[in-house]
Amino acid sequence: MTDESFYREIILDHYKNPRGHGVLADADAEAEGKNPLCGDEVSIYVAFGEDGETIDEVKFAGRGCAISQAATSMLTEMVQGRSATEVAELDKDELLEEIGIPLTPIRLKCAVLGLTTLKVALHKAKGTPLPEGLAGLDELDLT
Amino acid sequence: MTPATKALDARKLRADFAIFEQTFAGKPLAYLDSANTSQKPRQVLDAMTEFYETSYANVHRAVYELGERATAGLEGAREKVARFLNAPSAREIVFVRNATEALNLVAYSWGLSNLGAGDLVVVTELEHHSNFVPWQFAAKQTGASFRMLPLDDQGELDLSGLDELAREGNVKLVAVNLVSNSLGTINDIAPLVRWAHEHGGVVVCDAAQAAPHTRVDVQALDVDFLAISGHKMCGPSGIGALWGRSELLHAMPPFLMGGHMIHAVTYEKTTFGELPAKFEAGTSPIAEAYGLGCAVDYLEGVGLDAIERHEHELAAYALERLADVPGVQVYGPPADRRAGIVSFNVEGVHPHDVAQILGGEGVCIRAGHHCCQPLMAKLGVAATNRASFYLYTVREEIDQLVDGLHKARSIFA
Numbered sequence: 001m002t003d004e005s006f007y008r009e010i011i012l013d014h015y016k017n018p019r020g021h022g023v024l025a026d027a028d029a030e031a032e033g034k035n036p037l038c039g040d041e042v043s044i045y046v047a048f049g050e051d052g053e054t055i056d057e058v059k060f061a062g063r064g065c066a067i068s069q070a071a072t073s074m075l076t077e078m079v080q081g082r083s084a085t086e087v088a089e090l091d092k093d094e095l096l097e098e099i100g101i102p103l104t105p106i107r108l109k110c111a112v113l114g115l116t117t118l119k120v121a122l123h124k125a126k127g128t129p130l131p132e133g134l135a136g137l138d139e140l141d142l143t
Numbered sequence: 144m145t146p147a148t149k150a151l152d153a154r155k156l157r158a159d160f161a162i163f164e165q166t167f168a169g170k171p172l173a174y175l176d177s178a179n180t181s182q183k184p185r186q187v188l189d190a191m192t193e194f195y196e197t198s199y200a201n202v203h204r205a206v207y208e209l210g211e212r213a214t215a216g217l218e219g220a221r222e223k224v225a226r227f228l229n230a231p232s233a234r235e236i237v238f239v240r241n242a243t244e245a246l247n248l249v250a251y252s253w254g255l256s257n258l259g260a261g262d263l264v265v266v267t268e269l270e271h272h273s274n275f276v277p278w279q280f281a282a283k284q285t286g287a288s289f290r291m292l293p294l295d296d297q298g299e300l301d302l303s304g305l306d307e308l309a310r311e312g313n314v315k316l317v318a319v320n321l322v323s324n325s326l327g328t329i330n331d332i333a334p335l336v337r338w339a340h341e342h343g344g345v346v347v348c349d350a351a352q353a354a355p356h357t358r359v360d361v362q363a364l365d366v367d368f369l370a371i372s373g374h375k376m377c378g379p380s381g382i383g384a385l386w387g388r389s390e391l392l393h394a395m396p397p398f399l400m401g402g403h404m405i406h407a408v409t410y411e412k413t414t415f416g417e418l419p420a421k422f423e424a425g426t427s428p429i430a431e432a433y434g435l436g437c438a439v440d441y442l443e444g445v446g447l448d449a450i451e452r453h454e455h456e457l458a459a460y461a462l463e464r465l466a467d468v469p470g471v472q473v474y475g476p477p478a479d480r481r482a483g484i485v486s487f488n489v490e491g492v493h494p495h496d497v498a499q500i501l502g503g504e505g506v507c508i509r510a511g512h513h514c515c516q517p518l519m520a521k522l523g524v525a526a527t528n529r530a531s532f533y534l535y536t537v538r539e540e541i542d543q544l545v546d547g548l549h550k551a552r553s554i555f556a
Contacts, residue, residue, distance in 0.1 A: 039525030065495035
């Protein structure tokens with residue numbers, strides 16, 4: 001696969017003009033995610049609707065590679081209006097299908113950073129336990 | 144390094160490295176990631192295969208001839224590494240997995256038993272995590288204070304605050320690298336070593352990035368511990384060496400315990416073996432150590448002075464070529480004060496995307512924080528691209544890199 005098709009139009013478009021970019025001051029759910037491999041950072045903010053369940057608004061801030069930032073941008077469009085409980089368990093393949101390019105294991109981590117962070121935010125807000133694989137993400141605290 | 148140094152013929156040496164015989168997407172391999180790990184010459188690989196096929200058995204215990212041959216192979220490698228580092232004695236060379244393990248050995252064994260409240264543990268902003276995190280940990284465990292020496296704007300150590308620092312506590316440990324893996328800075332550590340010793344401190348030197356590229360002399364450096372990794376210097380992975388002053392090594396408790404490192408074991412107590420056995424519990428990476436010895440032979444055959452000169456020339460060429468690529472920012476010191484390492488960023492393109500596009504062009508570089516997060520914070524970036532060179536690097540590889548950067552810019556334009 002050539003790099004021209006890897007960095008296909010839609011990826012570059014979301015990277016250069018990210019949807020849902022910004023911060024929600026009074027977010028109902030929020031979390032910060034980092035990919036230590038490449039230094040990608042994403043903070044996600046979610047506002048729920050009056051039912052306390054529907055995702056009314058999602059914003060993200062961060063910096064990183066085109067894949068991580070474009071994937072998070074696509075994610076904000078994908079989850080808008082959906083139920084928090086459902087999104088907290090969202091299959092990553094749904095997002096990967098949207099991204100639409102084959103990813104090596106290393107780049108996969110970039111692609112799912114936003115989704116993982118969103119799931120952490122939603123589980124924290126709902127008080128539900130983090131799924132296996134997401135627990136233990138705490139940094140080594142030597143203080 | 145003098146102008147009289149015989150130049151090396153990288154094109155000819157390249158033929159020793161079979162890895163360059165392949166192409167990627169129809170393009171020749173431009174391997175610009177030698178600071179990450181170096182490629183291996185046939186001389187080392189063939190010698191290791193021959194060792195396995197003719198001389199392999201466990202060392203130090205087999206009484207039959209094969210065991211003696213294997214032991215001679217391992218101990219011969221120790222002698223070679225000792226000469227390579229100008230160590231006073233081969234008994235001061237401890238074989239370990241890599242420089243990281245060497246530095247951890249010192250932090251756990253020397254650090255945990257010598258540090259305490261009121262002591263200063265001093266690292267630099269330029270350290271790899273391997274010479275940073277173990278000391279941060281040892282300081283926390285013992286109640287010592289952890290301090291970081293800053294860099295100046297040129298990416299070189301700023302030593303102007305040493306006098307003030309010394310007033311804050313007992314200078315007990317200074318951890319510093321000879322060559323920065325991230326910026327390529329060649330550190331003149333002499334003033335720092337003098338300062339540490341004047342205050343009764345011990346100096347731990349990370350030479351993982353220096354030993355492949357320049358002559359490292361532990362006596363001239365006057366450090367107390369020094370670590371190298373075999374895989375960065377044409378040797379196999381899984382083998383490295385720690386050199387330490389024998390009086391310090393003698394006084395230290397073992398790091399790992401088990402077979403070979405003991406003198407006598409009873410139910411009540413164990414007495415530990417002599418140097419270096421005390422620090423080499425379990426079966427050693429025997430063939431790897433032998434391979435490291437062969438890598439030392441290979442490097443000395445090429446000549447460390449010639450390697451250093453070649454890399455300076457390549458660094459200067461790379462800086463010159465990169466200056467012509469719009470939007471490229473290079474970090475670190477000028478070419479005459481850096482080893483064959485160039486870190487840079489391309490405006491508007493994240494290093495991972497740069498590296499991905501370059502990969503499609505057959506160009507291998509490292510993209511990331513290079514295990515130097517404190518340094519990345521100082522530079523105000525999350526990551527950089529890093530191209531690094533070695534004795535087999537040719538200018539065409541740098542040209543291939545520059546072409547790839549133009550392509551990256553056009554994709555992200």
